[in-house]
Amino acid sequence: MMPRSADYEVKLTPDHESLRHTIRDFAEKEIRPVAFEIDRNNKIPRDLLRRIAGVGLTAITYKEEYGGLGGDLLSMVIAIEEIARVSAACSTVFVASHLVSEPLNEWGSAEQKKRFLVPMVSGEKIGAHAMTEPGAGSDVAGIKSTAKLHGTHWEINGRKTFITNGEIAELYLVFARTSPPPSARERHKGLSAFMVERGTEGFQVGSHIETTGLRGSQPSELILDHVKVPTDNLVGKEGDGFYIGVKTYDRGRVDVSAQGVGIAQAAYEAAINYAQTRTSFEKPLIDFHPVQAGRDGHGTSHGTLAHLLGSIAQRSGQGVCQSRIDRESNID
Numbered sequence: 001m002m003p004r005s006a007d008y009e010v011k012l013t014p015d016h017e018s019l020r021h022t023i024r025d026f027a028e029k030e031i032r033p034v035a036f037e038i039d040r041n042n043k044i045p046r047d048l049l050r051r052i053a054g055v056g057l058t059a060i061t062y063k064e065e066y067g068g069l070g071g072d073l074l075s076m077v078i079a080i081e082e083i084a085r086v087s088a089a090c091s092t093v094f095v096a097s098h099l100v101s102e103p104l105n106e107w108g109s110a111e112q113k114k115r116f117l118v119p120m121v122s123g124e125k126i127g128a129h130a131m132t133e134p135g136a137g138s139d140v141a142g143i144k145s146t147a148k149l150h151g152t153h154w155e156i157n158g159r160k161t162f163i164t165n166g167e168i169a170e171l172y173l174v175f176a177r178t179s180p181p182p183s184a185r186e187r188h189k190g191l192s193a194f195m196v197e198r199g200t201e202g203f204q205v206g207s208h209i210e211t212t213g214l215r216g217s218q219p220s221e222l223i224l225d226h227v228k229v230p231t232d233n234l235v236g237k238e239g240d241g242f243y244i245g246v247k248t249y250d251r252g253r254v255d256v257s258a259q260g261v262g263i264a265q266a267a268y269e270a271a272i273n274y275a276q277t278r279t280s281f282e283k284p285l286i287d288f289h290p291v292q293a294g295r296d297g298h299g300t301s302h303g304t305l306a307h308l309l310g311s312i313a314q315r316s317g318q319g320v321c322q323s324r325i326d327r328e329s330n331i332d
């Protein structure tokens with residue numbers, strides 16, 4: 001059967017509209033005036049991150065018992081869109097931090113939730129998700145970092161790269177191999193995830209990696225040199241690291257798409273503003289037919305994207321949009 005547009009209907013409630021209004025207002029007043037400075041200095045003031053957390057960016061989808069607001073994923077999408085519309089870098093800090101708080105929420109023990117999730121939901125601590133290595137990006141199963149069990153602690157060794165929030169986080173979710181792959185087809189098996197706190201002996205932030213477009217939220221390298229963490233810091237079960245990572249990316253992609261929609265919205269508004277104020281041949285650019293056609297086309301594309309993303313957020317919240325990876329999957 002052909003999909004119908006009604007299947008993708010996005011139901012925005014007055015609470016969603018009110019949230020958009022609140023976050024947009026906040027972003028215009030608190031972030032817009034310093035957005036250029038953030039880009040120029042390549043640094044986001046920590047106090048601003050605290051204030052962004054204060055409007056709910058770290059808390060929306062988490063349960064009240066962890067200090068969250070108990071909201072839906074669509075609310076989170078709206079909040080990220082609105083922050084990204086004004087500063088892509090600011091939104092990136094929170095999207096990356098969710099790649100730690102989400103798996104803690106899903107697979108963390110009660111003790112881990114108390115120690116790590118609660119201070120992340122309140123915005124007191126920022127997280128960094130450490131999967132990528134110099135030799136393994138898309139190929140998550142190819143990571144070479146290792147963790148070996150020594151009685152009451154794990155010892156982690158390896159090197160990570162491109163880690164967003166690497167320089168500013170207090171809590172790191174680090175993936176490492178805890179056992180060799182059972183076979184060539186099952187090379188994704190034997191990975192595990194660990195919480196590592198900033199300041200742990202042997203843990204070091206390496207070089208800062210320059211990127212364009214996200215200045216203010218630059219990723220960095222991490223060095224793990226005989227880093228010892230208690231066995232209680234293993235997140236989920238030993239060997240579930242690949243599953244935890246890939247399931248986390250299901251959710252992460254929704255947040256990253258929300259950033260894309262927010263950035264596209266900003267680009268669209270800037271283009272319209274320019275076309276209305278810039279005159280050529282003695283009339284504003286917007287009066288020229290090709291410019292109007294471009295405006296209409298981009299407006300429709302952006303509206304469609306935003307609608308599709310809203311629908312994905314709703315459906316993900318209902319468990320409809322999930323990868324088919326499970327613990328026993330084999331990857332060819």
Ligand SMILES: Cc1cc2nc3c(=O)[nH]c(=O)nc-3n(C[C@H](O)[C@H](O)[C@H](O)COP(=O)(O)OP(=O)(O)OC[C@H]3O[C@@H](n4cnc5c(N)ncnc54)[C@H](O)[C@@H]3O)c2cc1C
Pocket residue numbers: 096128129130131132135136137138139161162163164165211214219
């Ligand atoms: C700004 C930024 C922030 C980041 N933040 C984080 C972070 O917080 N934590 C973290 O762990 N990582 C982070 N990353 C790393 C990111 O996850 C990796 O860059 C990504 O996984 C791709 O890996 P790679 O760069 O090694 O590219 P590769 O995996 O080497 O891919 C190179 C090219 O080959 C293509 N390719 C790869 N495999 C296939 C295939 N099977 N079929 C077809 N095409 C393929 C890719 O699409 C790509 O075009 C960040 C990266 C950037 C740029």
